[in-house]
Amino acid sequence: MTDRYASFVQTGAGRALVKRLGLPDPPRLRRHTPGDPLVPGPVLLGSSAGGRIAEPAGKILTAAGVELADPVAAHDADRRFAALVYDASGITDSAGLRQLYDFFHPQARSLLPSGRVIVLGTPPAECGSPREATAQRALEGLTRSIGKEFGRGVTAQLVYVTGEGDAGTPVSLESTLRFLLSGRSAYVSGQVVRVGTGTAVAPADWDRPLSGQVVLVTGAARGIGAALAKVLARDGAQVVALDIPAAGDELAAVANDIGGSAVQLDLTAPDAPTRLAEHLASRHGRVDVVVHNAGITRDKTLGRMDADRWDSVIDVNLSSQERINDVLLERDLIPAxxxxVSVSSIAGIAGNRGQTNYATSKAGVIGLVDSLSPVLRGRGISLNAVAPGFIETRLTARIPLTIREAGRRMNSMAQGGLPVDVAETIGWLSWPATGAVSGNVVRVCGQSLLGA
Known part of the structure; x- marks a missing residue:
């Protein structure tokens, strides 16, 4: 689906009209292309007094081929940076928050278009005092505001890095830094990512971080699912693409295009989890990554909704995930x-008129992450979710024009996202190097004005 307004504002006449009338100004986003450098320019790395993350972060960036700017260059009014990375882990009270102003105020106009801002901190629950926890929690307001202020496709994120087991931090942090700095995170902004102490294994080749991995993608025949299959295969995965029999032709086309395999299966069938487990066991012996992408909508206001609409949405979007997880885990098909990775929705965070069934199911997915991720951590398995906002698909193309335009413009990017944006985020959460990131719900919404 084409966003004609976004295309128009890139023309000379469009630029003039936007400036004259103060209309929404969708920037051209920097998205990932294989072979791209991690960032298109130097990165300015700063730190609060006593920060513990700047040193390993600097080593990671240098090893990744990133040019770290000389701090002296930060005072050059003409110098432009691809990213600003700041270690705020040394801030232990509210007075120390002034260090954020001192770093970011002079650089507010120094970022290149589609630049990146990353603030590194300590999880408030791990802080040594209430004052420190207060200061670290304050970082969320900073990053979310920067994401709305800087414009031109700039994204801003807060990464809480656990202070325990720092010996295992570099690989876990590297995965997250690589994703957030790259074009893969073009439509992710204003998010909080928590990097813990789980198992993280660096790939031999960061351009193929899923090499050798068996990945199951449900709902893979079209839209986000098809984009998912393509991105995961590009990153080296052996993809098992699953969808309902009615979508068999489209599913086969996706699987053939990426060199994967197709499984036609209705996940609501009573024997579906068992049949799927048997297929994975016999063909692959395991499944390294399970992506629960299958989902449906059956929209009606609650007062007009029949029971079948409610039951079918809850069953496909939530209950089927629980059933599949139970069987795969019980049979030890998901190894340490x-x-x-489950697909939730911004509707599960903010709600949506006419979608009480859908919003309930997607909020349930977030509940699944909250409740099950601590249990799986003991088995060395991570569990996360993504929550897409307005994504340009055939489904959103059917939304009435005025509502569709509102969905596109009501975010910091002033445009809808693409299926590949969701796929790239799920891809990052699927990497073995991201194993220490668990229990997160990452919104892929261009920092929508709706929800938290």
Whole structure:
């Protein structure tokens, strides 16, 4: 689906009209292309007094081929940076928050278009005092505001890095830094990512971080699912693409295009989890990553909704995930180091008129992450979710024009996202190197004005 307004504002006449009338100004986003450098320019790395993360972060960036700017260059009014990375872990009270102003105020106009801002901190629950926890929690307001202020496709994120087991931090942090700095995170902004102490294994080749991994993608025949299959295969995965029999032709086309395999299966069938487990066991012996992408909508206001609409949405979007997880885990088909990624929605965070069934199911997915991820951590398995906002698909193309335009413009990017944006985020959460990131719900919404 084409966003004609976004295309128009890139023309000379469009630029003039936007400036004259103060209309939404969708920037051209920097997205990932294989072979791209991690960032298109130097990165300015700063630190609060006593920060503990700047040193390993600097080593990671240098090893990744990133040019770290000389701090003296930060005072050059003409110098432009691809990213600003700041270690705020040394801030232990509210007075120390002034260090954020001192770093970011002079650089507010120094970022290149589609630049990146990353603030590194300590999880408030791990802080040594209430004052420190207060200061670290304050970082969320900073990053979310920067994401809305800087414009031109700039994204801003907060990464809480656990202070325990720092020996295992570099690989876990590297995965997250690589994703957030790259074009893969083009439509992710204003998010909080928590990097813990789980198992994280660096790939031999960061351009193919899923090499050798068996990945199951449900709902893979079209839209986000098809984009998922393509991105995961590009990153080296052996993809098992699953969808309902009615979508068999489209599913086969996706699987053939990426060199994967197709499984036609209705996940609501009573024997579906068992049949799927048997297929994975016989063909692959395991499944390293399970991506629960299958989902449906059956929209009606609650007062007009029949029971079948409610039951079918809850069953496909939530209950089927629980059933599949139960069987795969019971049969030990997801090994230590495995990942489960579920697709939620911004509707599960903010709600949506006419979608009480859908919003309930997607909020349930977030509940699944909250409740099950601590249990799986003991088995070395991570569990996360993504929550897409307005994504340009055939489904959103059917939304009435005025509502569709509102969905596109009501975010910091002033445009809808693409299926590949969701796929790239799920891909990052699927990497073995991201195994220490668990229990997170990452919104892929261009920092929507709706929800938290």
């Amino acid at each position: 180091g495995g990942r489960i």
